[in-house]
Amino acid sequence: MAARxxxxxxxxxxxxxxxSWLVTVDHKRIGILYIAxxxxxxxAGGILALLMRTxxxxxxxxxxxxxxxxxxMTMHGTTMIFLVVIPILAGFANFLVPxxxxxxxxxxxxxxxxxxxxxxxGGIILWLSWFAKGGAAHxxxxxxxxxxxxxxxxxxxxxxxxxxxxxxxxxxxxxxxxINFIVTIHNMRAPGMTWMRMPLFxxxxxxxxxxxxxxxxxxxxxxxxxxxxxxxxxxxxxxxDGGSIVLYQHLFWFFGxxxxxxxVLPVFGMISEILPVFARKPIFGYKAVAFSTIGIAFFxxxxxxxxxxxxxxxxxxxxxFMISSMxxxxxxxxxxxxWIATTWRGNLIFDTPxxxxxxxxxxxxxxxLSGIFLAAFPVDWQVNDSYYIVAHFHYVLFGGSAFGFFxxxxxxxPKMFGRMLDERLGKWHFWxxxxxxNLTFLPQxxxxxxxxVRRIYTxxxxxxxxxxxxxxxxxxxxxxxxxxxxxxxxxxxxxxRKGVRAGNDPWxxxxxxxxxxxxxxPHNFDTVPYVTSARPLRDLRRRxxxxxx
Amino acid sequence: xxxxxxxxVLAVLVALATAGVATxxxxxxxxxxxxxxxxxxxxxxxxxxxxxxxxxxxxxxxxLVVFVVKYRSRGRARAVEGAQVLGHTRLELIxxxxxxVILAIIAGFVFYELPNIDxxxxxxxxxxxxVEGHQYYWQFDYPNHARSIGTLHVPAGAVVDLKVVSPDxxxxxxxxxxxxKLQAIPGRINHTWFKADTGSYDGQCAELCGxxxxxxxxxxxxxxxxxxxxxxTSWRGTIGKQIWNGVCATCHGNLGQGGYGIAIANNSLLTQxxxxxxxxxxxxxxxxxxxxxVGETWTQEEIDALAAYVKKHIYKSAPVGATSGG
Numbered sequence: 001m002a003a004r005x006x007x008x009x010x011x012x013x014x015x016x017x018x019x020s021w022l023v024t025v026d027h028k029r030i031g032i033l034y035i036a037x038x039x040x041x042x043x044a045g046g047i048l049a050l051l052m053r054t055x056x057x058x059x060x061x062x063x064x065x066x067x068x069x070x071x072x073m074t075m076h077g078t079t080m081i082f083l084v085v086i087p088i089l090a091g092f093a094n095f096l097v098p099x100x101x102x103x104x105x106x107x108x109x110x111x112x113x114x115x116x117x118x119x120x121x122g123g124i125i126l127w128l129s130w131f132a133k134g135g136a137a138h139x140x141x142x143x144x145x146x147x148x149x150x151x152x153x154x155x156x157x158x159x160x161x162x163x164x165x166x167x168x169x170x171x172x173x174x175x176x177x178x179i180n181f182i183v184t185i186h187n188m189r190a191p192g193m194t195w196m197r198m199p200l201f202x203x204x205x206x207x208x209x210x211x212x213x214x215x216x217x218x219x220x221x222x223x224x225x226x227x228x229x230x231x232x233x234x235x236x237x238x239x240x241d242g243g244s245i246v247l248y249q250h251l252f253w254f255f256g257x258x259x260x261x262x263x264v265l266p267v268f269g270m271i272s273e274i275l276p277v278f279a280r281k282p283i284f285g286y287k288a289v290a291f292s293t294i295g296i297a298f299f300x301x302x303x304x305x306x307x308x309x310x311x312x313x314x315x316x317x318x319x320x321f322m323i324s325s326m327x328x329x330x331x332x333x334x335x336x337x338x339w340i341a342t343t344w345r346g347n348l349i350f351d352t353p354x355x356x357x358x359x360x361x362x363x364x365x366x367x368x369l370s371g372i373f374l375a376a377f378p379v380d381w382q383v384n385d386s387y388y389i390v391a392h393f394h395y396v397l398f399g400g401s402a403f404g405f406f407x408x409x410x411x412x413x414p415k416m417f418g419r420m421l422d423e424r425l426g427k428w429h430f431w432x433x434x435x436x437x438n439l440t441f442l443p444q445x446x447x448x449x450x451x452x453v454r455r456i457y458t459x460x461x462x463x464x465x466x467x468x469x470x471x472x473x474x475x476x477x478x479x480x481x482x483x484x485x486x487x488x489x490x491x492x493x494x495x496x497r498k499g500v501r502a503g504n505d506p507w508x509x510x511x512x513x514x515x516x517x518x519x520x521x522p523h524n525f526d527t528v529p530y531v532t533s534a535r536p537l538r539d540l541r542r543r544x545x546x547x548x549x
Numbered sequence: 550x551x552x553x554x555x556x557x558v559l560a561v562l563v564a565l566a567t568a569g570v571a572t573x574x575x576x577x578x579x580x581x582x583x584x585x586x587x588x589x590x591x592x593x594x595x596x597x598x599x600x601x602x603x604x605x606x607x608x609x610x611x612x613l614v615v616f617v618v619k620y621r622s623r624g625r626a627r628a629v630e631g632a633q634v635l636g637h638t639r640l641e642l643i644x645x646x647x648x649x650v651i652l653a654i655i656a657g658f659v660f661y662e663l664p665n666i667d668x669x670x671x672x673x674x675x676x677x678x679x680v681e682g683h684q685y686y687w688q689f690d691y692p693n694h695a696r697s698i699g700t701l702h703v704p705a706g707a708v709v710d711l712k713v714v715s716p717d718x719x720x721x722x723x724x725x726x727x728x729x730k731l732q733a734i735p736g737r738i739n740h741t742w743f744k745a746d747t748g749s750y751d752g753q754c755a756e757l758c759g760x761x762x763x764x765x766x767x768x769x770x771x772x773x774x775x776x777x778x779x780x781x782t783s784w785r786g787t788i789g790k791q792i793w794n795g796v797c798a799t800c801h802g803n804l805g806q807g808g809y810g811i812a813i814a815n816n817s818l819l820t821q822x823x824x825x826x827x828x829x830x831x832x833x834x835x836x837x838x839x840x841x842x843v844g845e846t847w848t849q850e851e852i853d854a855l856a857a858y859v860k861k862h863i864y865k866s867a868p869v870g871a872t873s874g875g
Contacts, residue, residue, distance in 0.1 A: 066760045066809070140757045146735060147718045147759060152834050153684055153841040154718060154759065239736025245719060246734065279620075280629065285636035310721060310730040310755075312713075312739035315667060322659065326652040330645060336609060337644040338636075343616040346631030350621070358617060365609045369602040372652075376598055376659050378591050378666045381729020382580050385721055385755040446577025451725040453755040456763035464576060508627050 025109035026522055027094050030116050032416055034091025035409075037120055038084050043483065044127070045079035048072045050480055053440070057473035059460050069457035070138035071159070075126070077141030078163065081263070082170050083123045085401050089266040090115070090177050092408055093205045095416060097181060099513035099520060100199045102190025102528035107183040111176050118173035122166045129162030137163035140455060142256065143226070145237035145248050150230040161230060164223045171216045178209035178216075185209075190512065192531035196290075199511045199534065200283060203290045204269025207297040208262055214301060215258035222251035246311055253304035261300040263397060264364075265293060267404030268335060271357050274411050275339055277509045278354035279346030285338040286534055292331035299328040309377040310384050318377045325375035332368055336361060351507075352426030356407030359434050363399025367392060370445065388448025394441045406433070406486070414506050418518045419499030425489040432482035439475025443468035510535035580725060584750060584771075585743040587728040590665040597658050601651050666728070669742040673708035680713045682720030682733035682754065684841050685761035686795045695784045696851065699795035702780040705747040705771040713739040716846060718759060724752035724769050732756055745771035760809070764799050788851055789858030796843050797859075805863045811838060819864040822856040829855075 014023050021029060051072050055064040064072060094112065098105055106112045129136040134157015139148040143163065147154045185206050189198065225236040226248070235241035237248045276283045283289060305313060305321040313321075339361050348354070370392040374380045383389065406429070413421045447468050452459060459465060493499030505514040514537050516525050533539055579596070583589040620631070669675055678701065679690040689701045703709050713722050715733035723730040727743040727750055754765035794803075800810030807813070818824050829844030829852060844852060 066763070070757070070760065070762075144719055144756075147757065152832070152839045239734075243736070245736060279631055280627070281631040282633060282635055284634060285641055288636065288641045311732045311734060312737065315663070319660070323656055326656060329652060330648050333648045334641065334645055338641075340609065340612050340616065341634075341637075341640070343613070343620060344632075345634065346616075346620045347622050347625050347627075347629050348617060348620050348631075349627060358613065362610055362613055365606065369606050372602050372655065373595065373598050376594055376655060378659060378663065378729060379594050379598060381666075381731070382588075382591050382595070382725070384730055385723075443577075448577075449580050450577040451581055451723075451752065453721075453723065453753055455757040456753075458763050468577065 025105075025113045027098050027106045027109065027112060028416070028520060028522075028524075030112050031091045031093075031095025033116050034087050034094055034119065035416075037116075037123070038088035038091060041079055041083040041123060042088070043487075045076050045084055046480065046483060048076040048079070050476055052076065053473040053476040055457060056459075056469050058470065059462055059466055060458055062458075064457065066457045067135065067138065070140075070455075071130075071136040073455060074137050074140055074143075074163075075130075078126060078137070078167075079123075080397070081141060081259070082167065083119075083126065085263045085397065085405075086170075086174060087119050088405050089208065089263070089401075090119070090174070092201075092270070092405070092412070093181055093208070093266060094177075096412065096513060097184055097202055097205055098188070099415075099516065099524060100202050100511050101185065101188060101193060102512045102515075102525060102531070103184065103188035104524050106180050107188060108180050112180055115173045115177040115180065118169055118176070122169035122173060125162055125169060126166035129159045129166070132158040132162050135159050142252055143223075144252075145226060145229065145243075145245055146239075148226060148230075149238060155230075161227065164227045164230075167223055168220065171220050174212050175216055178212040181205050181209040182213075190528045190531050190536075193536075196287070197531055197534045197536075199269075200272035200286070200289055200293075201266070201269035201511075203293055204265045204267075204272075207293050208266050211258045211262050211265070211297050211300065215255045215262065218251050219255035222248055222255070225251075246308075249308050249311060250305070253307040254301075256307060257304040258297075258300045260393075260396065261296055263401050264404075265297065267360070267401045267408075268293065270404050270408040270411075271339060271360055272335075273509075273511065274353050274357040274407055275342045277411075277507050278349045278351060278357070279343050280349070280508075281342055281346045282510075282535060283338070284341035284344070285334075288334055289338050292334045295331035296328060299324060299331070303328060306375060306377070306380070309380045322375050322377050326372070329368065329372060329375070336365055336368070351410070352421070352423060352430055353407045353411035353507075355427065355430045356403050356410065359430070360400060360403045360407065363395055363403060363437070367395030367399055370395065383448055385454055386448035387444040387452045387454055390454050391441045391444035391448060394437075394444075398441070399437060403433070403437075406430075411507070412513075413493070414502030415513055415518050415520070417494055417499070418502055419493050419497070420502050420506060421489050421493050421499060425485055425492070429482050429485040429489060432478055432485060436475045436478030436480075436482055440472050440479060441475070443471050443475075447472075505537065508541070510538050512536055515540070582726060583728075584726040584746045584748060585728055586670075587666045587741075587743060588726060590662045591729060594659055594662050594666075598655055601655060605651075669708045669710060670744070673744075675708040675710035675742065676703065677710050677712065678703070680711050680722055680733065681846065682713070682715040682717075682722065682758070682765075683796075683843065683846075684717050684759050685754075685765045685799055686843075687722075687754075687765065687767040688846070691781055691784075693781055695781045696788060696848075697780070697784060698788070698791040699767060700791075701767065701769045702777055703745060703769060703771050704774045704777040705745055707774075708742060708744045710740060710742050713741060717841070719756045720754045720758050720765065721756035722752075722767075723755040724750050724767065726750040727752075727769060730755050743769075745769060747771050747773075761799055785850065785854060789854035789856075790862075792844075792847075792851060792855045793858055793863065797855075800840075804866055805859075810840065814863055815865055817864075819859045822853070825856055825859075826852050 013019055024030060051064060055061050055069060137159040139155050148160050150156055185202055228234040229236055229238060235243040237243045237245055239245060272283055272289055302324045303321060305317060306325045309318055373383060410421050410426055450465060452465060502518045504517055529536055529540060580592060583592050677692055681688040686698055689697045713731050713733045715735050720733040721730045722733055727745055731739050731741045748771055750769045752767050754762060800808060801813050802808040805814035813819060830842055832842035833840045
């Protein structure tokens with residue numbers, strides 16, 4: 001099937017093994033490129049994390065220098081956020097959205113290719129900054145001025161400029177991608193696929209794309225002003241010349257908080273796809289899950305200053321942002337309860353995707369609940385900028401987003417490559433990651449409450465500080481091993497071709513991407529069935545079972 | 550075996566809970582022991598949030614585990630479907646409404662505690678002290694123009710109003726036992742307060758401020774009124790040493806033997822007050838390295854005290870053969 005369609009194209013240099021990937025405008029290949037590139041940076045950013053945990057394993061350690069620690073810390077955060085979580089989700093969205101809605105491709109395939117190549121370019125620019133004069137950026141992933149300004153004792157050299165350029169390019173990539181997703185979802189759904197029959201992952205991508213469009217311009221504005229300050233002598237953020245640092249914080253976090261949901265809503269969508277399939281049930285409360293996504297997205301634009309409770313805002317503002325931040329916990333809770341209800345009276349099958357999805361619920365709950373402490377602003381004054389925060393956002397972004405996208409990888413791998421990832425290695429990967437993750441980040445809550453502030457390259461306390469830090473560092477090593485197991489699994493499946501061949505629908509799933517072959521042909525579908533519910537494939541299976549042959 | 554398992558699990562849980570309670574005071578399960586009313590009231594809010602979130606955590610994780618165990622496949626085929634339940638409107642309303650109520654209680658309690666956290670007791674006549682964050686030290690200015698570096702002296706039990714400022718980059722003032730953080734932001738004046746019990750309390754800068762962020766520690770010493778008054782009158786005698794230890798030694802080493810900054814122990818500039826003053830006030834950038842203008846806000850008295858201190862105690866006092874580094 002696939003071979004025949006490819007042969008229909010005229011043979012030329014574009015059909016070469018490498019060249020065909022370089023010139024591709026096929027959403028599936030672009031999706032795979034996105035995911036593969038993100039995974040490379042995931043490994044790179046993970047190595048940076050291991051360097052930091054090695055430095056922090058014992059007090060007064062001298063494994064990294066102060067300067068390089070700040071660079072490593074900044075690059076770890078920036079890489080994981082902008083080069084791993086956002087683009088890997090864009091990769092899933094690229095691969096899945098057209099397939100899930102029964103379309104042939106994205107609305108603008110060439111624009112889609114441009115998005116990917118801009119992402120790669122932005123990433124390369126960021127990582128080239130290690131070689132910049134003065135080293136990589138070292139003012140943290142939010143790069144508050146005046147530390148990020150071009151003064152001798154803040155951020156001289158070009159690392160910060162590379163960081164700005166990289167984020168500009170990545171922003172452009174994400175904006176183009178977001179427009180593409182919105183147009184595709186609005187215009188190219190299969191016949192019969194009304195909004196209420198759309199897969200929940202597609203709902204999540206719709207909101208993800210809208211949030212990107214709303215939030216990213218604020219980031220572009222902030223870093224453009226910063227760039228002007230650094231290069232042409234303006235002083236938007238230099239208080240001694242009349243600028244305002246708090247302005248930067250507002251602009252940055254107006255982007256920065258929706259950003260958190262940009263990184264987690266698509267994963268919510270994946271969980272809402274995976275859980276029902278492995279519970280052999282429909283999602284509990286489809287409408288509640290879909291509308292809570294929109295609710296979260298809306299309120300995520302009204303909570304930004306909870307990142308700024310310690311800047312001395314007026315109590316009235318603090319109060320507003322406390323309440324809005326608490327409001328957002330309600331739709332998030334609705335999702336959690338609906339997911340748990342989805343497992344109720346199911347036929348739960350614990351394949352690797354399901355393990356990751358269940359762990360996602362367990363860990364994200366922890367990250368969500370520790371967030372309540374941060375919303376209550378006087379408590380935030382105590383725990384803000386300590387290791388408690390580091391623990392909190394890793395429970396959200398690793399326990400949440402990363403566990404979710406690993407579940408997604410195991411689930412959709414057969415659709416992407418036609419072969420299943422190995423279940424036994426998958427389970428090793430899962431359990432090592434689960435144990436390692438909790439060892440790493442659970443003790444960091446305690447460290448923060450004990451008074452360990454974030455972003456320090458060393459500490460001098462022994463005793464319980466040292467014990468918790470050492471446990472955390474050991475845990476990070478276990479996570480490193482888990483990722484190695486995953487890479488071996490990928491290698492074994494795709495390079496050695498030992499993975500079991502998957503049919504169209506190995507999991508007996510619900511959504512349209514499983515209607516076509518694995519991997520799908522370039523045009524995705526020969527025909528698309530008329531969609532009569534949110535679970536078109538189950539409908540089809542039932543119709544087939546009812547028809548006497 | 551089957552019957553033993555639950556009791557074993559129970560025993561382990563009890564042991565863990567006991568260990569948890571035993572270490573709760575200092576194991577990092579709550580913020581550090583408060584020593585000021587604002588920190589006490591933050592602790593109250595913390596306990597309330599902890600109570601609700603712990604209950605929700607236990608509920609959610611227990612439900613998850615129970616369902617996972619109870620509804621596991623047990624060898625049923627994949628094609629066997631679970632109950633085809635699409636949703637339940639009343640349940641949705643319940644798990645929307647209950648969190649709303651809980652969050653309203655938390656928010657209400659925060660507003661109830663807020664006056665005790667945010668504002669100093671109205672009747673008290675506070676001592677006004679300015680906290681100035683610098684790369685990479687804390688400087689404290691007292692009402693009678695006394696000054697200290699790194700260590701803040703206050704009378705125990707007195708209400709202290711802190712004016713928190715910074716001339717260079719954002720720092721964040723945090724002494725965990727004495728309440729929450731407050732950023733020291735260039736161009737802004739922020740206020741916080743505490744009323745410390747007798748004792749010595751450590752903290753450090755909580756906002757990344759550059760290469761020596763980790764070294765930017767502070768100690769608050771809440772002492773008797775006499776000891777406090779004594780410091781206010783005797784500060785001139787120790788300020789040179791305080792500046793050396795709190796500012797210079799961070800980069801140049803305890804004895805000026807060099808470290809991140811160059812070795813200066815044998816540098817004759819240490820004996821030339823005017824040259825020293827120029828570098829302290831204006832900083833220095835050159836091919837061999839750079840030094841921030843650490844002393845841009847210092848008084849003449851302090852410069853003099855530092856110059857006298859380094860001339861006497863640091864110049865030519867480092868071990869012979871100390872190398873000059875970059």
